Amino acid sequence: DGGITQSPKYLFRKEGQNVTLSCEQNLNHDAMYWYRQDPGQGLRLIYYSQIVNDFQKGDIAEGYSVSREKKESFPLTVTSAQKNPTAFYLCASTGSGHEQYFGPGTRLTVT
Amino acid sequence: GEDVEQSLFLSVREGDSSVINCTYTDSSSTYLYWYKQEPGAGLQLLTYIFSNMDMKQDQRLTVLLNKKDKHLSLRIADTQTGDSAIYFCAESKESSYKLIFGSGTRLLVRP
Numbered sequence: 769d770g771g772i773t774q775s776p777k778y779l780f781r782k783e784g785q786n787v788t789l790s791c792e793q794n795l796n797h798d799a800m801y802w803y804r805q806d807p808g809q810g811l812r813l814i815y816y817s818q819i820v821n822d823f824q825k826g827d828i829a830e831g832y833s834v835s836r837e838k839k840e841s842f843p844l845t846v847t848s849a850q851k852n853p854t855a856f857y858l859c860a861s862t863g864s865g866h867e868q869y870f871g872p873g874t875r876l877t878v879t
Numbered sequence: 880g881e882d883v884e885q886s887l888f889l890s891v892r893e894g895d896s897s898v899i900n901c902t903y904t905d906s907s908s909t910y911l912y913w914y915k916q917e918p919g920a921g922l923q924l925l926t927y928i929f930s931n932m933d934m935k936q937d938q939r940l941t942v943l944l945n946k947k948d949k950h951l952s953l954r955i956a957d958t959q960t961g962d963s964a965i966y967f968c969a970e971s972k973e974s975s976y977k978l979i980f981g982s983g984t985r986l987l988v989r990p
Binding site: 772774799801808809810811812813816818826858860862866867868869870871872873875 | 883887909910912914919920921922923924927967969971976977978980981982983
């Protein structure tokens, strides 16, 4: 079964801790993306990567970091510098076409 | 500038047609998309239209594009309770992987 997996579905952390969200795809897609979604709002782009070992900041990259060591994996770290980390985080990928396909999301709650 | 706007809420009776509207400001948009999001889930790509097209039909879904007015609509025929969800409009340019999302329209289908 091809697709995008994100784990865990729910994540709870204390303020001041870094946390890493996982995103894996077995679609052989080159490009991968991280979005943040807040209640009643659309998605905002955090980081994206068009190829292994390369990534670019999106619109709201402050307080986040990523790596792209393997084509299949694009983990997102939410650092303690992110002022409002509680949100729903969505990972997506694109292959040779233009359509972006999304994973099921991780809901992060920081208290 | 880049901005995508949608109305917040739409309520219809089961069996009626639903029309969800979207306006965008970037006239250089290449593709326009409709995504569906069910509660607590990721985004599901429903359909998209290339900017040189006026209409696209896919089973119960009809997308209309008025490029002059920068207006996009999604019509769902014979709306079912399973269609209740949030619908997002998004635009992109061919030169960019970036998607710009509206804030979503919550569709409620009443039995």
